[in-house]
Amino acid sequence: MTLLQKILLALVVLAAVLPMVGVPQYWLYTLTIGLYYAMLASSWSLLVGYIGRISFAQAAMSGLGAYVAVLTGQLLGWPVVPSLIAGVVAAGLFGLMIGWLTLRLHGAYLGLTTIAFAEILRITVTAEHQVTQGSRGLQVRPLIEGAGPVTYYYIFLAAAVVSVLLMLALLHSRIGLFFQAIREDEDGTASLGVNVTLWKSLAFAASTAFAGFAGGLYAHFVQLITPSMMSMQEMGYILAMAVIGGFSNVVYAAFGGVILQVLLEALREMGEWRLAVFGVIAILMLRFAPNGIFGWLETRLKRKDK
Amino acid sequence: MQAQLDISNLSKNFGGLQALKGIDLSFQKGELVGLIGPNGSGKTTLLNIIGGYYDASGGAVTLEGRKIDGLSPSTLARLGIGRSFQMTKVFKRLTVLENMLVGALADWGLTRKAAEDKARGVLDKLKLTRLADSPASSLSGGQAKLLEFGRVMMLDPKIVLLDEPFGGVHPELKRFMYEKITEWNDAGATIILISHDMGSIFGLCRRVVTLSYGDIIADGDPETVRNDPAVLEAYLGDHHAA
Numbered sequence: 001m002t003l004l005q006k007i008l009l010a011l012v013v014l015a016a017v018l019p020m021v022g023v024p025q026y027w028l029y030t031l032t033i034g035l036y037y038a039m040l041a042s043s044w045s046l047l048v049g050y051i052g053r054i055s056f057a058q059a060a061m062s063g064l065g066a067y068v069a070v071l072t073g074q075l076l077g078w079p080v081v082p083s084l085i086a087g088v089v090a091a092g093l094f095g096l097m098i099g100w101l102t103l104r105l106h107g108a109y110l111g112l113t114t115i116a117f118a119e120i121l122r123i124t125v126t127a128e129h130q131v132t133q134g135s136r137g138l139q140v141r142p143l144i145e146g147a148g149p150v151t152y153y154y155i156f157l158a159a160a161v162v163s164v165l166l167m168l169a170l171l172h173s174r175i176g177l178f179f180q181a182i183r184e185d186e187d188g189t190a191s192l193g194v195n196v197t198l199w200k201s202l203a204f205a206a207s208t209a210f211a212g213f214a215g216g217l218y219a220h221f222v223q224l225i226t227p228s229m230m231s232m233q234e235m236g237y238i239l240a241m242a243v244i245g246g247f248s249n250v251v252y253a254a255f256g257g258v259i260l261q262v263l264l265e266a267l268r269e270m271g272e273w274r275l276a277v278f279g280v281i282a283i284l285m286l287r288f289a290p291n292g293i294f295g296w297l298e299t300r301l302k303r304k305d306k
Numbered sequence: 307m308q309a310q311l312d313i314s315n316l317s318k319n320f321g322g323l324q325a326l327k328g329i330d331l332s333f334q335k336g337e338l339v340g341l342i343g344p345n346g347s348g349k350t351t352l353l354n355i356i357g358g359y360y361d362a363s364g365g366a367v368t369l370e371g372r373k374i375d376g377l378s379p380s381t382l383a384r385l386g387i388g389r390s391f392q393m394t395k396v397f398k399r400l401t402v403l404e405n406m407l408v409g410a411l412a413d414w415g416l417t418r419k420a421a422e423d424k425a426r427g428v429l430d431k432l433k434l435t436r437l438a439d440s441p442a443s444s445l446s447g448g449q450a451k452l453l454e455f456g457r458v459m460m461l462d463p464k465i466v467l468l469d470e471p472f473g474g475v476h477p478e479l480k481r482f483m484y485e486k487i488t489e490w491n492d493a494g495a496t497i498i499l500i501s502h503d504m505g506s507i508f509g510l511c512r513r514v515v516t517l518s519y520g521d522i523i524a525d526g527d528p529e530t531v532r533n534d535p536a537v538l539e540a541y542l543g544d545h546h547a548a
């Protein structure tokens with residue numbers, strides 16, 4: 001294990017004991033939201049960092065997972081777990097569709113197309129107010145009746161850890177190798193018999209399924225969802241989190257999510273300026289430390305070993 | 307006997323440019339064919355169509371009696387067409403070993419351990435063992451060519467398309483590539499070799515096809531082609547009717 005891996009593992013252990021050492025509820029709440037963003041930032045980096053496809057639909061996919069989970073509960077009377085699964089499946093299928101429809105698009109064209117998909121979805125949810133209550137927001141039953149902040153915190157911690165571990169398992173399998181080969185050179189990968197079309201579509205689906213899961217959990221935690229969770233501003237936060245943590249690694253991106261959410265809360269007085277500040281930081285990171293804080297640390301620590 | 311790979315009236319246009327002008331060619335199983343021609347004569351374009359990277363503008367390609375027009379490169383690779391690229395397409399941020407594994411692992415029947423053992427064996431022959439765990443971005447041009455050749459070796463293809471595989475490769479390793487090409491061929495594989503390295507072409511191939519401006523201007527045994535005035539003209543002439 002490298003030094004950085006040890007540090008990150010220690011942080012996870014620290015996170016697990018936080019509620020026991022008397023951290024105020026307010027900060028537990030903040031960290032719980034941070035863990036939601038950790039899942040989103042890491043699921044985004046699963047796509048962008050490994051297979052090299054860009055998407056600005058991650059917040060929208062979280063929203064899709066959330067609305068499907070909530071509505072299957074309200075309209076069809078499904079229990080929480082099946083409705084969460086429905087959200088995951090819906091987001092995964094939508095991602096598969098985006099992935100398949102954008103197979104031949106790259107760079108700016110791909111990015112713009114995913115923005116279009118995200119906005120169509122957000123506008124649809126806003127407009128269908130008989131079903132979704134539009135921008136007034138939809139009341140959501142709690143994940144567990146009567147559960148307190150500590151319970152939610154642990155559920156989100158477990159969900160984030162398990163999500164990231166599942167992503168790592170996928171990425172360390174041969175499928176992860178195919179993803180990275182496709183990122184490096186599509187024709188070269190195809191020449192070796194790897195079904196590039198299939199894996200490009202499935203990478204989208206995997207990434208959005210995790211986002212849908214995060215969204216469903218989030219809905220049942222905050223218990224009121226609005227279409228703003230699908231906005232480009234939310235997407236901006238996710239992007240900044242992944243970039244600042246380091247989107248070439250799902251673990252780094254996850255930590256970026258938690259750290260930035262904590263900073264967002266700590267800098268509350270700055271209001272809307274925070275997004276601008278994080279945007280600038282993200283741009284500077286891309287220029288000077290493209291692998292993010294943790295990617296930068298990784299190379300620094302490696303160099304010291306030698 | 308039915309040809310293994312049959313190309314009939316194949317044409318390819320890029321805008322107004324006719325890169326291939328309706329060519330007919332067939333290859334029997336187990337042939338070792340050199341494909342030569344001046345820069346821009348259409349050699350790579352032909353390989354790209356056989357491999358499924360480009361759609362033909364007209365004509366047909368048939369593999370063992372089956373039309374393969376419209377099949378994807380990955381499908382064709384799984385049907386046994388392996389290729390290397392003139393401009394190498396190594397996966398720069400993957401290690402040399404990982405580069406080797408991609409093709410082997412595309413076969414789900416093969417375990418990672420088996421694939422790795424096979425890859426290490428090939429890397430050893432290519433004198434790349436020392437670099438197995440380095441990123442492919444650290445390879446020299448010649449080493450990248452060798453790595454690509456190694457990736458093709460991992461596939462055990464029945465048709466091997468090689469586009470300038472020797473560029474920058476050390477003579478000793480070039481000899482290894484010759485041996486491997488001959489060995490593939492002896493085992494029944496069909497080889498189409500593009501090279502500007504005439505020593506390699508005439509040393510290895512029993513048939514040489516010459517392209518010029520998208521047309522086949524010569525096709526025959528090396529001795530005949532070497533002395534064909536049209537071939538000499540194509541290579542040496544500084545003018546050519548458009």
Ligand SMILES: Nc1ncnc2c1ncn2[C@@H]1O[C@H](COP(=O)(O)OP(=O)(O)OP(=O)(O)O)[C@@H](O)[C@H]1O
Nearest residue numbers: 320323325343344345346347348349350351352392
């Ligand atoms: N993707 C493309 N788009 C436009 N024109 C192309 C494309 N690929 C090839 N061409 C053109 O087609 C013609 C044949 O090119 P090709 O690459 O097949 O030649 P070649 O025989 O492989 O040459 P070389 O020996 O230089 O590799 C050239 O005029 C080239 O400019």
Ligand SMILES: [Mg+2]
Nearest residue numbers: 349350351392
């Ligand atoms: Mg060429």
